[in-house]
Amino acid sequence: MSTETLEFQAEARQLLQLMVHSIYSNKDIFLRELISNASDALDKRRLAGLKDESLRADDLHIAIETDKDARTLTVRDNGIGMSRDDVVGLIGTIARSGTAETLRKLRESRESRENGQNGENRESAELIGQFGVGFYSTFMVADNVTLLTRKAGEEAGTRWESDGSGTYTIETVEDAPEGTSVTVHLRPKDEEDALYDYTEDWKIREIVKRYSDFISFPIRMGDDTLNSMKALWARPRSEVEDEEYREFYRHVTHDWTDPLEIIQMRAEGTFEYEALLFIPSRAPHDLFQRDGSHGVQLYVKRVFIMEDSRELLPDHLRFVKGVVDAADLSLNISREILQQDRHIQLIRRRLAKKVLSTIKDLMKNDAEKYRTFWREFGPAVKEGLLSGTEDHKAILDIASFASTASDEPTSLADYVARMKDGQDKIYFMTGESRAQIENSPHMEAFRAKEYEVLLLTDPVDEIWVEAVQAYEGKEFQSVARGAVDLPSDEELSEEKSGAYAALLTWLSEALDEVKDVRLTTRLTNSPACLVSDVDGMTPTLEKMYRAMGQ
Ligand code: ADP
Numbered sequence: 001m002s003t004e005t006l007e008f009q010a011e012a013r014q015l016l017q018l019m020v021h022s023i024y025s026n027k028d029i030f031l032r033e034l035i036s037n038a039s040d041a042l043d044k045r046r047l048a049g050l051k052d053e054s055l056r057a058d059d060l061h062i063a064i065e066t067d068k069d070a071r072t073l074t075v076r077d078n079g080i081g082m083s084r085d086d087v088v089g090l091i092g093t094i095a096r097s098g099t100a101e102t103l104r105k106l107r108e109s110r111e112s113r114e115n116g117q118n119g120e121n122r123e124s125a126e127l128i129g130q131f132g133v134g135f136y137s138t139f140m141v142a143d144n145v146t147l148l149t150r151k152a153g154e155e156a157g158t159r160w161e162s163d164g165s166g167t168y169t170i171e172t173v174e175d176a177p178e179g180t181s182v183t184v185h186l187r188p189k190d191e192e193d194a195l196y197d198y199t200e201d202w203k204i205r206e207i208v209k210r211y212s213d214f215i216s217f218p219i220r221m222g223d224d225t226l227n228s229m230k231a232l233w234a235r236p237r238s239e240v241e242d243e244e245y246r247e248f249y250r251h252v253t254h255d256w257t258d259p260l261e262i263i264q265m266r267a268e269g270t271f272e273y274e275a276l277l278f279i280p281s282r283a284p285h286d287l288f289q290r291d292g293s294h295g296v297q298l299y300v301k302r303v304f305i306m307e308d309s310r311e312l313l314p315d316h317l318r319f320v321k322g323v324v325d326a327a328d329l330s331l332n333i334s335r336e337i338l339q340q341d342r343h344i345q346l347i348r349r350r351l352a353k354k355v356l357s358t359i360k361d362l363m364k365n366d367a368e369k370y371r372t373f374w375r376e377f378g379p380a381v382k383e384g385l386l387s388g389t390e391d392h393k394a395i396l397d398i399a400s401f402a403s404t405a406s407d408e409p410t411s412l413a414d415y416v417a418r419m420k421d422g423q424d425k426i427y428f429m430t431g432e433s434r435a436q437i438e439n440s441p442h443m444e445a446f447r448a449k450e451y452e453v454l455l456l457t458d459p460v461d462e463i464w465v466e467a468v469q470a471y472e473g474k475e476f477q478s479v480a481r482g483a484v485d486l487p488s489d490e491e492l493s494e495e496k497s498g499a500y501a502a503l504l505t506w507l508s509e510a511l512d513e514v515k516d517v518r519l520t521t522r523l524t525n526s527p528a529c530l531v532s533d534v535d536g537m538t539p540t541l542e543k544m545y546r547a548m549g550q
């Protein structure tokens, strides 16, 4: 077939532009990205071989070659490879959602840097990390990249080539080996910067050791294997450098921001597993999307089995990333079986417990990290209050809420400790914002009598307060609902009601929509307020349902 010239999708083109202009100061990472892709492809190949005998391959590995005269560097793998359509779809476009938005921010941060406002590349690096720039990072160092690939089990191969401007060429070739090789043609040598000579063997060794040592396939240059291939989750924590964990995190998540917390676990005995979990420092943009990429990687005895396994952690902890390596599962395990497997359910319970207790420790020992955690993931964690009851206590223990007591959020334990004599309920009000709630007439009496009220502004708060009865034996009570009997309400004597009886009757007849009209001591400034029935919905919940058309 003849050579076709195709255009990069608009967003891909923008991203390439940014790469060509090197928004990221550390160019070494292009090699890590190529190795990471090769490793993913080898994982897929090994898995395909387990499922289909005819796709089994020996000696899965990555090979790196350099050519000083031609100024090229090639990364070759005998992994799963790509079909022609794969290449067009995967390399020519950026399919991930949120990319356009991220690109816009990237460009802004770059422009502000050019205007001398920000000498740091950090922000850009973080932004890139949101979608892992991957393959395109080669254009930081290359003026031309070719990719030759053949998908396992297919006859014809594909050759792709681009100089990183608007277009690429693609052709079908007959003689491609199975797997993929990427050849980077390096830009002319920068004499002043020997650090960036990627045709030097020492340079390649250094990069592989630093970024890719844990890759579980041999990375070879000539006859040498450059990496130790030790699974990071199998090594004792005391022997692993923090930087190694961070690199591994990047490899697993494609997130270039450092993780907030690292959790390592090991269980021995009847059911063995090892887990290396990470709590990211930032919520992904798809945290609340049903089809978002959530969950951890599942390995069985060091063999990669699947990405985004949601069965290993409850839904409200879906943002946790990392690896679970279970010793006693079948290599052929499917998602359907996972969902029912008793051992998996056991692991899930243990992991969830451990994650929640880790957060509890953070709360005690590292207030700032805890605050970041709760800001980013609190709304997801609170979903756990809606399902089952197992983690309710642990979740309420690590929750914090805005409160009338101060500008800082408070834990429930602290709220309870501050409760006034005779107060037996935890008062709260839900709404859209702190300001909106604080201006509500419902708050007047509580403010006047100095009862602390929790200000709940996440949509999920509307729902869990219905599902959860109490914390430490103290019931939750909405201040916007029914007769809240503040201790002084008894002051409303019958006599006084009697004096207003005619007015009350007239009001309830005149106001068709209202169920009842009552005297109250809950107001201090406002003449009247609307409250929901004891069993009715809170105003915000009512609004939510109405918005949903119910
Ligand atoms: P990411 O790895 O984050 O998905 P990349 O830009 O690094 O993004 O790669 C895009 C896609 O191209 C990969 O998801 C993969 O499907 C495909 N790909 C890249 N390199 C290889 C390779 N060596 N073998 C097979 N597929 C590859």
Ligand code: MG
Pocket (backbone or CB within 6 Å): 033, 036, 037, 134, 135
């Ligand atoms: Mg990649």
